[in-house]
Amino acid sequence: MARIYFKPRSIVVPGDVLAEGDDVEAESIYIERVGKKFIAAITGLFQVEEEDGKYRINIIPLEGAYIPKPGDIVIGLIRDIGITHWDVDIASPYKGVLTVQEVLDRPFNPATDSLKRYLDVGDYIVAKVLAFDRARDPLLTIKGEGLGRVSEGVIVEIKPSRVPRVIGKRGSMVNMLMKETGCDILVGQNGRILVKCPNKDLEEIVVLSLRKIEAEAHLSGLTESVKEFIREERSRRGV
Amino acid sequence: MGGAAGEKPQLIRWEERDGEKVAVRHDGRLPWQLRPIRMEVGVLANADGSALVEYGATRVIAAVYGPREAVPRHIALPDRAVLRCRYHMAPFSTAERKTPAPTRREVELSKVIREALEAVVLSELYPRTTIDIYMEVLQSDGGTRTAAITAASLALADAGVAMRDLVAGVAVGKVDGVLVLDIDEIEDNFAEADMPVAMAPGLGRVLLLQLNGVLSRDEFVRGLELARKGIEEIYRLQKEALRRKYVVKEAGGGGR
Numbered sequence: 001m002a003r004i005y006f007k008p009r010s011i012v013v014p015g016d017v018l019a020e021g022d023d024v025e026a027e028s029i030y031i032e033r034v035g036k037k038f039i040a041a042i043t044g045l046f047q048v049e050e051e052d053g054k055y056r057i058n059i060i061p062l063e064g065a066y067i068p069k070p071g072d073i074v075i076g077l078i079r080d081i082g083i084t085h086w087d088v089d090i091a092s093p094y095k096g097v098l099t100v101q102e103v104l105d106r107p108f109n110p111a112t113d114s115l116k117r118y119l120d121v122g123d124y125i126v127a128k129v130l131a132f133d134r135a136r137d138p139l140l141t142i143k144g145e146g147l148g149r150v151s152e153g154v155i156v157e158i159k160p161s162r163v164p165r166v167i168g169k170r171g172s173m174v175n176m177l178m179k180e181t182g183c184d185i186l187v188g189q190n191g192r193i194l195v196k197c198p199n200k201d202l203e204e205i206v207v208l209s210l211r212k213i214e215a216e217a218h219l220s221g222l223t224e225s226v227k228e229f230i231r232e233e234r235s236r237r238g239v
Numbered sequence: 240m241g242g243a244a245g246e247k248p249q250l251i252r253w254e255e256r257d258g259e260k261v262a263v264r265h266d267g268r269l270p271w272q273l274r275p276i277r278m279e280v281g282v283l284a285n286a287d288g289s290a291l292v293e294y295g296a297t298r299v300i301a302a303v304y305g306p307r308e309a310v311p312r313h314i315a316l317p318d319r320a321v322l323r324c325r326y327h328m329a330p331f332s333t334a335e336r337k338t339p340a341p342t343r344r345e346v347e348l349s350k351v352i353r354e355a356l357e358a359v360v361l362s363e364l365y366p367r368t369t370i371d372i373y374m375e376v377l378q379s380d381g382g383t384r385t386a387a388i389t390a391a392s393l394a395l396a397d398a399g400v401a402m403r404d405l406v407a408g409v410a411v412g413k414v415d416g417v418l419v420l421d422i423d424e425i426e427d428n429f430a431e432a433d434m435p436v437a438m439a440p441g442l443g444r445v446l447l448l449q450l451n452g453v454l455s456r457d458e459f460v461r462g463l464e465l466a467r468k469g470i471e472e473i474y475r476l477q478k479e480a481l482r483r484k485y486v487v488k489e490a491g492g493g494g495r
Contacts, residue, residue, distance in 0.1 A: 013481040014359075014396050015404035015441035015474075029364065030401050039441065041361055041401040043481060062485070063288065063399025065306050067365075093306045093368040134366045135317065161399060218485045 012040040027058040066092040066160035066190040068138040075192035102141040124150040153196035158214040160191035165217040201239040251415040278480035288398025292390035296380035301390035303398040306368035320365040324353035328376040355446035361401040381424040407473040408437030411462040436466040440474045
């Protein structure tokens with residue numbers, strides 16, 4: 001019989017014994033198993049799900065760096081130009097690599113052409129992580145719908161550990177933000193968020209809302225309080 | 240720091256309490272009592288994780304940066320993160336100015352603290368990166384290495400670095416023939432022995448054990464048990480401090 005030692009949504013810290021028993025499954029890499037005990041290895045919110053007599057436990061980290069995963073959409077900043085690739089800062093311990101094949105549809109000749117014509121240092125891009133393993137830096141691509149150079153909008157940078165909260169359950173938070181403000185919001189998994197708004201006031205409201213979500217990520221009922229915050233700000237500013 | 244200087248003060252008084260003879264220390268503590276301990280997490284905005292720890296008048300601040308890209312590149316390891324530790328005493332931390340240049344002692348302590356933390360950090364989750372840990376002693380009154388390791392482990396947890404357990408440390412000493420917990424500077428200067436210990440209490444492991452002076456076999460065993468009890472108390476305070484960071488915000492209604 002499983003014993004669960006913490007209530008769902010409570011804050012756990014490294015070293016906490018979360019649960020004990022054979023019918024417990026750990027879903028997070030931040031849960032260490034020692035014998036029959038499951039031990040937290042990171043500060044985060046505890047989650048339990050019960051299904052056919054099995055308990056699945058998970059921790060949503062509250063802090064931590066962004067570790068790339070293939071398929072993630074990230075927002076990167078071009079840092080350096082090589083002969084056939086760009087070095088991209090993706091707000092992670094690992095730097096992104098964008099090769100010319102992932103940008104152009106035709107052969108590229110470094111003798112006659114320069115990468116600078118396509119993407120320059122300081123440009124922001126919306127990219128997808130193609131591949132990442134322990135041995136090499138993450139490979140990025142900008143081929144695909146919605147990917148490419150960022151030409152308008154503002155970039156908000158938050159802690160990568162807060163991204164799941166900004167998106168919400170099945171996108172509930174970000175959809176609410178877009179509906180309430182009429183802005184277009186793209187959340188990169190690395191904690192950079194691209195916001196495109198019809199006017200400056202709405203843009204400021206979205207930025208403030210994102211900061212609020214970042215600061216209060218561990219609280220429940222956040223979607224509702226952010227919604228209220230947006231409505232208050234809109235009526236105060238008259239937009 | 241340094242050896243005994245000047246006249247030896249009376250460090251242990253024997254008093255009658257409830258019909259029993261008990262050793263009372265120069266600051267009024269009983270042999271098994273810790274100094275007042277204060278911990279705060281997230282004290283530095285620029286660091287990924289930080290903590291301030293006080294054991295009485297000893298005050299240490301720790302900051303963690305990372306995991307981040309390894310610079311210079313050649314120090315990176317292909318299968319795990321590199322831990323870099325710097326234990327340093329501020330020039331103003333002691334009664335007489337300490338030169339800010341790292342001393343032999345500080346280099347050694349940086350190494351033993353690093354080795355203690357390497358045992359708990361899940362460094363294989365972050366290959367080819369570094370995790371930098373800076374510990375700065377702001378005020379020194381004995382037990383700085385154990386306060387530093389306590390602060391470093393809190394700062395790592397605050398930075399969201401995965402670790403098997405928190406690490407807490409405390410020193411045990413032998414003063415006038417009495418084993419005492421959490422010795423301070425005066426006691427240390429005239430002690431027969433000084434034994435800093437750091438443990439991961441959840442795992443039941445000793446991660447750092449040094450002994451300066453002489454203890455009998457029996458005294459060593461009793462000293463280690465005394466340290467374990469002190470460490471468990473500190474460990475409880477560490478977890479409380481980490482949780483408090485989030486609970487305070489809840490009560491205050493948010494904002495930064």
